[in-house]
Amino acid sequence: MKEKINFLESRLYPVFFMVILSAILTLILAFSYQLSKGRVEMYQELRLQINLLSLFKSEIPELNDEVIKENNPETMNKLYSKYLVSKTLENRPDYQYFEFVDKGNTSGYVFPVSAKGLWSTIKLLVAIDTEFDKYLGIKIIIQGETPGLGARITENWFQEQFTGKGFRQIDGFNKLQLIEENGNPKADQILQITGATVSSKAIISGIQHDLEILYKQNFSSAKVN
């Protein structure tokens, strides 16, 4: 008994205690982390597939809102394998983009774009036709902008504005302009989010910048013009 009391009151004990405590807790956490990792990755894969497929919702007959809501990994995986091909660029092997293939024909590309927002790097997917003529749509995946203001860029009406807007022209590239939320947008104008100029602009500039580079470096030689 006396020996035990001495140890507990010794100067070594606190160190010993913390080390043992840390070791036990960290081990349990590491184990839990390994367990959850698989699920997290599977979930991310599913999200990516759903986002990619939704960009082409109008071209995919099997895809409607109910199917999307189901969140079924198998269904999504099947559709993904059927319609989308993952590719990388020759000069940038770590950059993954996607081709949309319908009945053997590639009719569109999807490029991940990182736009520098006010608070965060906004990650989005941009779908464009193979000639880079028109936007097919955008889908914002991750953003950390101000809730209630900049974060409103995820609202459907804002993202849907991009569908059909022109990009490449004969003498250069179409630069989209921002106008007030209550305005009437013309062909090359986008309604911004009121009170969130920076976030709105970030999306436009980010897309513009990345697409121009992609076109000039990787896709213009394929043009027949």
Next chain:
Amino acid sequence: MNKKQIFIQSAFTENAIWTQILGICSALAVTNQMKNSLVMGLGVIFTLALSMFTISAIRSLIPSRVRMMAQTFIIAFYVILVDLFLKAFLPDISQELGPYVGLIITNCIIMGRAEAFATKNTPLDSMIDGIGAGVGYTLVLLIISFIREIFGFGAIFGYQVLGNWWTRWSIMVMAPSAFFLLAMLIWIMEIRKRKKG
């Protein structure tokens, strides 16, 4: 004190938020929607209950010199478990809650209860105290978020209750409303307390 009394005391009579004004940090941030509040509240209840239990169970082994460190470690351990769980099974909510789950660790309520109660009572009593405190906390969150969601979005738990005729009160979506609503709640509870004697 029997178990029921312990629970009532920590959940209501000595409710951490409206009597001691503790733990508001992460509280206000998640009250924009009820489902966020509920998940946050459950996370806090889980962390509180198990932390209190664990700390109480090994209270005779914890050397006083590292008491704070050990308690923080144990609390952080359970918070990380909650975080991992959310990331794996409720990823959308995890993203909405953001860093506020991690901030449960610095939530003054947990440290306060651990010091005040867990170090001096049995594990089971401590756990009940923890659950009580967590429930009281969750209650406050739900009340505030109920008002914020109804007036700000016209919804309850994501279900639209008020149709499009309702103009959404933007202030309810933004930060200031949480401050005002919490102040109102404290005011009401103070008045009740004074009336009782």
Next chain:
Amino acid sequence: MEINAIIIFFAAIFTSNILLTNFLGMCSFLSVSKEVESSFGLGVAVFFVMVCTTAINYAVYHLIMVPLDIVYLQYIIFIIVIAAFVQLTEMFVERFSPVLYYTLGIFLPLITVNCAILGVSLFMVIRNYSFIQSIAYGGGAGLGWLLAILSLAGLRQKLKLNRVPAGLRGAGITLIITGIMALAFIGFSGIAAIQ
């Protein structure tokens, strides 16, 4: 294309004030804001600790946690870094400047549990800031917190001469003032239009 670090800095002070918008750092905020002098002391201490710990945590995150795939332990590691840093600073200040210790040093233990300090590091990770951006964010958030607590202390000083309904005294009225300040700060969002 980089977000200008200066913009992050100013936005952290005004439009997205760590306290008035993100609700972090409330506990010590409510209790210490009764006196202007102590508010200033605490605010400065918070600023200092925020900038330093953000920088250190950035290094720890990118140089240690990511390569070793222990990002899930970030909560524990960040807190340990903060606690250790505060402890070291306290010992350092006590040793080399007793004057400084008596004015600012006493606040240091309060800071370790200040959610704002941990929150800033966590936000930095979530928003994927570069080193410069992290420093700008940490500095801006600290200054913003200082600004908020100083303003509140000043207001509460004035309030001592007025009658506040019994139920609201103390926490209630403080929260209402904070809410009004938060509202006012939203007006700053026009600033972010500078590009």
